[in-house]
Amino acid sequence: MTDQQLPTLALTLGDVAGIGPEITVRTLLRHNDLRQICTPVVVGDEGTVSRAVAMLGEDPGVVRVLASPRDAENAEGTIELVQEGEPLPELPPGELSGVAGDAAARFVMRACALAREGLVDGIVTAPLNKAAMHAGGHDWPGHTELLAHEFGVTNFSLVLSAGELFFFHLTTHVSLREAIGGVTPERTGNVLRLVGSFATALGKGQERIGVAGLNPHAGEDRLFGDEDADILAPAVKRAKAEGINAVGPLPADALIPSAVRGNWRFVVVCYHDQGHAPFKAVYGDDGVNITVGLPVVRVSVDHGTAFDIAGKGIAREASMVLATRRAAELAPGWHQVWETARSDGAA
Numbered sequence: 001m002t003d004q005q006l007p008t009l010a011l012t013l014g015d016v017a018g019i020g021p022e023i024t025v026r027t028l029l030r031h032n033d034l035r036q037i038c039t040p041v042v043v044g045d046e047g048t049v050s051r052a053v054a055m056l057g058e059d060p061g062v063v064r065v066l067a068s069p070r071d072a073e074n075a076e077g078t079i080e081l082v083q084e085g086e087p088l089p090e091l092p093p094g095e096l097s098g099v100a101g102d103a104a105a106r107f108v109m110r111a112c113a114l115a116r117e118g119l120v121d122g123i124v125t126a127p128l129n130k131a132a133m134h135a136g137g138h139d140w141p142g143h144t145e146l147l148a149h150e151f152g153v154t155n156f157s158l159v160l161s162a163g164e165l166f167f168f169h170l171t172t173h174v175s176l177r178e179a180i181g182g183v184t185p186e187r188t189g190n191v192l193r194l195v196g197s198f199a200t201a202l203g204k205g206q207e208r209i210g211v212a213g214l215n216p217h218a219g220e221d222r223l224f225g226d227e228d229a230d231i232l233a234p235a236v237k238r239a240k241a242e243g244i245n246a247v248g249p250l251p252a253d254a255l256i257p258s259a260v261r262g263n264w265r266f267v268v269v270c271y272h273d274q275g276h277a278p279f280k281a282v283y284g285d286d287g288v289n290i291t292v293g294l295p296v297v298r299v300s301v302d303h304g305t306a307f308d309i310a311g312k313g314i315a316r317e318a319s320m321v322l323a324t325r326r327a328a329e330l331a332p333g334w335h336q337v338w339e340t341a342r343s344d345g346a347a
Contacts, residue, residue: 006039007121007331008069009324010082010111013044014126015133017091017100018305019315021052024126025079026317027324029058032076034321038328039074041066041120042081043111045088045103049081055313069119084110093311096129102136104128105146112150115296122297122331123147124323129305130173141173144291147298155190156293159198160275160302161326162283165259167275168195168268168292179271183214183227188235188268195266196244198292201337209266210255211236211248212274218249232270285318288326297334299327 011027014020021044028040042049050060063079066072072080084107091097105128114120125143133140140146148156160167170191171182192209199205211232213219219228232249239246248255252269256278259267269275279287280302289300301319309315330337 006037006074007328008039008041008072008119009122009124009327009331010043010069010114010120011040011124011324012107012111012126013042013048013104014107015100015104015129015305016045016048016088017093017095017097017132018127018129018307018310020104020126020128020305021048022055022310022313022315023301023317023320025049025052025056025058026315027320028079029053029056029062029077030317031321031324034324034328035074035076038122038324038331039069039072040080040124040324041069041072042079043084043107043114044081045085046081046083047087047090049079051090053079055311069114082110082114094307094309096132096135096307098132098135098137100136101129101132101134102138105133105136105138105140108143108146109150112147116151120296122299122327122334124320124327125298125300126320127301127303127305129307143300144172147291147294151294151296153293153295155194156291157191157194159290159292160279160287161290162279162287164265166195166198166266166290167259167279168266169272169275170268170270172272174272176271180214180227183231183270185231185235188232189238191268192235192239192244192246193242194292195246195268196239196242198337199266201333204265206245207265209239209244209246209268210250210259210264211246211268212252212255212270213249214270216251216253218251285316286322288319288323290326290330292337295338297327297330297337299323299330 171179215225228249236246287302291298
């Protein structure tokens with residue numbers, strides 16, 4: 001990709017029994033301003049997309065199947081698509097299906113293959129259903145872990161972002177018991193290096209990185225557990241010695257509200273709900289999910305498949321639009337994020 005070219009983004013369709021097809025179609029047909037900053041190419045199933053177009057009252061003839069993303073013309077009012085695998089049968093909306101789960105995983109795998117071949121510059125993912133993916137034979141905890149496997153990386157972080165705020169996660173799709181065990185000195189150090197690399201690539205390398213405590217009140221001098229004193233505090237100290245401006249561990253119930261008020265740009269949380277619950281409560285459709293630690297940018301919506309409203313034509317595409325916009329903004333400079341992370345030994 002040269003400075004004059006728009007980044008080509010692979011938009012994976014997600015679980016076809018959920019709202020992924022609908023929000024993808026709405027994004028591409030009703031937000032033509034996105035075409036000024038990227039060339040979007042759907043990776044999915046032509047029949048599914050055509051049915052979603054028809055459901056929204058549009059002409060299915062706007063769907064154009066490509067042999068390669070390089071053939072994309074990025075014309076307003078069209079949906080350009082790379083077909084993955086054989087055509088899917090029409091599946092009932094809102095029902096868990098191994099067929100849909102298998103397809104959702106394969107869409108992501110194909111997008112990763114296109115990225116490895118240099119045919120796309122970033123990936124935007126519509127939501128998949130983890131139970132359906134498992135039923136389809138793909139035993140991954142979620143999108144993030146599948147993407148990491150496809151790119152062969154071992155150090156990565158799920159990052160929730162809204163505006164200039166970024167929540168990095170030490171653990172994600174595991175039980176709370178497993179999450180506690182997953183907060184290790186090595187993992188904490190690796191994620192802090194990822195945050196430092198990401199911040200440096202954004203030109204914010206000297207900004208503070210707030211590390212949330214695992215226990216209430218960050219352990220309060222071991223009254224509520226030893227992990228904060230024995231694991232997080234030493235990891236923060238080592239990160240500081242490496243030139244990373246980490247601070248903590250700090251009580252999460254103080255750090256996160258302070259970050260929402262604009263006092264922190266980069267925050268590290270210990271487990272899924274410590275970050276996701278307050279983030280979604282505050283930002284809703286204004287947030288996205290970024291994976292840091294991959295060689296190409298990947299951004300996702302920050303919501304699920306919404307089986308309860310699938311097929312009803314009422315799903316909101318705001319998060320998908322924002323994810324596409326954020327991926328388009330980050331893609332041209334993502335090589336700096338990747339190279340900085342690799343040079344720091346984080347990837």
